[in-house]
Amino acid sequence: MVDIINKCVFTFKVRKYENIYAVCFTGFCNTTYKRSGYNNFIALTTFIGGAWSAGGKLKESGYSHWLSPNSNATNETGFAALPAGWITFNGLSNGLTVDGFWWTSTDFRDGFGREWQMTYNSRDAGRYSQSEIMGFSVRLVRD
Numbered sequence: 001m002v003d004i005i006n007k008c009v010f011t012f013k014v015r016k017y018e019n020i021y022a023v024c025f026t027g028f029c030n031t032t033y034k035r036s037g038y039n040n041f042i043a044l045t046t047f048i049g050g051a052w053s054a055g056g057k058l059k060e061s062g063y064s065h066w067l068s069p070n071s072n073a074t075n076e077t078g079f080a081a082l083p084a085g086w087i088t089f090n091g092l093s094n095g096l097t098v099d100g101f102w103w104t105s106t107d108f109r110d111g112f113g114r115e116w117q118m119t120y121n122s123r124d125a126g127r128y129s130q131s132e133i134m135g136f137s138v139r140l141v142r143d
Helices: 018-026 038-047 051-057
Strands: 031-037 099-109 113-118 126-131 140-142
Touching: 031 099, 038 051, 038 099, 038 126, 051 113, 051 126, 099 126
Parallel strands: none
Antiparallel strands: 031 140, 099 113, 113 126
C-alpha cells in the first residue's frame, strides 16, 4: 500500500506553489517521494467511498483554514487537505481558504495537466485539467 502523505509545496506561513514545469523538470521530488499520479488519486478516492464524498473525508475539519461551511469535512483519513488556492500565470493569488488544488504527474494534453480539487462548500473531490502554468499544491507519495 502506498504510504500517503500530505507534504504539499504549500504551507500557510510560506505560500509556495509550483507549476507543472517546476514539478516535472527541476528535480522537485527526491528519490524517496514522487508526485501522485491521476490513477493514484482515483484509487484513493475509490478506496474511501468515491469522489462524491472523498473531499469531506480528506479535508481538514473546522474553520481554521477553510471558509465556512467546509461541507462534510471530517478528515477521517488523516490527510488534512488545506485550501491553498492557486497562483495564476501572472502571479496573482486566488482561492485561499476556498479551494485546494493538487497537481498529478499525469498530462492531459499539450499545455494541460491533470489536477484534483476540493472546495469549501462541497464534499466532492473533483478531477479536472488545467493549464500547466497555473501554480497548485503537489501531493507526494512514498512507495
